[in-house]
Amino acid sequence: MKKLKTFVFLLGAVSLLFLLQACATATQTDSQPPKYVFLMIGDGMGQNPVKLARIHAKLNLDTMPVKGELQTGNVLGKTTDSAAAATALACGVKTYNGTLGLDKDSKPVESSAELAKKAGYKVGILTSVTFNHATPAGFYAHVAKRSEYAKIASQAYAANYDLIVGYGISGLKEDAAAEDAEKAGLQVFHKNQDAFFALEAILKPTLVFKHFGYEMNRPKADSASKALNTYAAEAAELLAIQEPTVIPQDPGYGPVRDAVRPLNEYTAKAIELLSKDNPKGFFIMVEGGKIDLAGHSNDTYAMITELLEFDQAVARALDFYKKHPNDTLIVVTADHNTGGLTLSEKLPADLPARIAKNNTNFNGRKFTFRKNETIRTIEEKMAKFGIKNLTAAEKESFEKILKSENNDKVDALNRNALRIADARIGITWTTKGHTPDNVYLFAVGKGAELFSGVHSNSDVGKIMKGFYEKK
Numbered sequence: 001m002k003k004l005k006t007f008v009f010l011l012g013a014v015s016l017l018f019l020l021q022a023c024a025t026a027t028q029t030d031s032q033p034p035k036y037v038f039l040m041i042g043d044g045m046g047q048n049p050v051k052l053a054r055i056h057a058k059l060n061l062d063t064m065p066v067k068g069e070l071q072t073g074n075v076l077g078k079t080t081d082s083a084a085a086a087t088a089l090a091c092g093v094k095t096y097n098g099t100l101g102l103d104k105d106s107k108p109v110e111s112s113a114e115l116a117k118k119a120g121y122k123v124g125i126l127t128s129v130t131f132n133h134a135t136p137a138g139f140y141a142h143v144a145k146r147s148e149y150a151k152i153a154s155q156a157y158a159a160n161y162d163l164i165v166g167y168g169i170s171g172l173k174e175d176a177a178a179e180d181a182e183k184a185g186l187q188v189f190h191k192n193q194d195a196f197f198a199l200e201a202i203l204k205p206t207l208v209f210k211h212f213g214y215e216m217n218r219p220k221a222d223s224a225s226k227a228l229n230t231y232a233a234e235a236a237e238l239l240a241i242q243e244p245t246v247i248p249q250d251p252g253y254g255p256v257r258d259a260v261r262p263l264n265e266y267t268a269k270a271i272e273l274l275s276k277d278n279p280k281g282f283f284i285m286v287e288g289g290k291i292d293l294a295g296h297s298n299d300t301y302a303m304i305t306e307l308l309e310f311d312q313a314v315a316r317a318l319d320f321y322k323k324h325p326n327d328t329l330i331v332v333t334a335d336h337n338t339g340g341l342t343l344s345e346k347l348p349a350d351l352p353a354r355i356a357k358n359n360t361n362f363n364g365r366k367f368t369f370r371k372n373e374t375i376r377t378i379e380e381k382m383a384k385f386g387i388k389n390l391t392a393a394e395k396e397s398f399e400k401i402l403k404s405e406n407n408d409k410v411d412a413l414n415r416n417a418l419r420i421a422d423a424r425i426g427i428t429w430t431t432k433g434h435t436p437d438n439v440y441l442f443a444v445g446k447g448a449e450l451f452s453g454v455h456s457n458s459d460v461g462k463i464m465k466g467f468y469e470k471k
């Protein structure tokens with residue numbers, strides 16, 4: 001009996017010791033920043049676009065336990081653009097629209113990525129638009145105008161980041177830019193993305209910017225993520241009718257080309273390369289850049305497709321988090337809302353299929369208006385696609401285009417037809433621009449609780465810079 005008592009006592013003492021040690025370790029690590037940080041930004045990913053995507057699929061970002069919101073206004077309290085928002089998210093200061101990495105007095109302010117690099121972390125900046133576009137540039141550039149593409153690109157080369165990935169380059173000749181980047185000491189992949197995917201390690205700063213233009217990542221039906229399977233049939237139909245040359249004048253993006261590797265594959269590759277032999281950790285920014293372009297074009301199908309693809313990139317970060325749950329922080333948010341999408345109270349039960357069908361009919365260029373349409377021929381064509389009995393307002397919107405001097409009438413007519421078809425299933429776009437509403441924030445992992453509740457967008461920059469500032 002005495003032996004047993006002693007044993008129990010010893011057991012208790014040992015447990016207590018373990019407990020104390022565990023507490024000590026916990027306090028010790030808690031003062032440390034998360035070893036692996038992901039900041040993932042859906043450009044133009046407002047709350048309603050997320051709600052609409054949820055109707056299509058279970059979103060990975062919804063599995064993240066911490067939910068919050070960001071106020072997106074710029075330094076004037078007005079609707080932000082991507083440059084001022086990127087500056088807030090990266091550098092922790094509000095500034096004027098068009099400005100990157102400078103505060104309201106034009107003073108350069110360091111970004112979280114720059115501080116992470118200085119502190120010895122590996123840094124990766126990835127986007128599905130050009131690498132010198134506003135959002136990625138917010139993490140390495142300091143310029144008064146977001147259109148100073150040459151200056152922004154040269155600041156990207158000088159940043160000494162381990163990896164910068166973009167889909168092309170803005171405002172510059174691709175070959176000349178690649179030469180400049182190589183002269184600045186970078187390893188450049190701009191023609192052969194497969195060579196990048198074959199890399200086993202990053203030995204010097206690496207730039208990947210194979211030019212895809214602004215093509216959307218409309219996924220192939222057979223390889224589409226599970227998220228898209230709900231309307232894979234429509235997607236297949238859609239892809240079959242897409243020809244790259246049909247809409248060269250399209251403002252933001254065009255049909256897919258086979259060569260496009262989706263953002264989530266670049267994200268997975270970046271994680272693989274930046275986590276290898278890296279005892280210190282990394283900071284990775286991933287931007288889903290074309291959600292915004294779809295919003296500007298009031299293209300519902302494109303917005304959902306881009307949002308779901310961005311959500312697949314989030315899934316790759318979550319895969320990594322599950323392997324390193326105590327060391328990883330993932331924050332997913334947006335810079336602003338684009339297009340002012342509204343959803344009516346009653347949405348059809350088969351909404352995803354209806355959106356895909358509208359897109360196929362009116363945006364997929366299967367059905368095209370001619371130059372010399374009349375309101376009667378338009379009514380006939382609309383009826384053929386199930387849009388019967390045009391209202392007075394709907395007719396008027398067509399008549400306005402017919403009367404206008406618009407030299408791209410065919411496109412305008414198609415877009416108007418799509419707008420009407422979308423409105424009839426409960427989806428209305430209210431603007432071609434940005435809107436000032438709050439955006440969602442989702443977070444998981446070490447330090448995620450810092451982001452719960454409603455924050456200003458500049459708080460994201462402040463909190464993340466805090467991880468790397470010398471104390």
Ligand SMILES: [Zn+2]
Nearest residue numbers: 044292296338
């Ligand atoms: Zn925009």
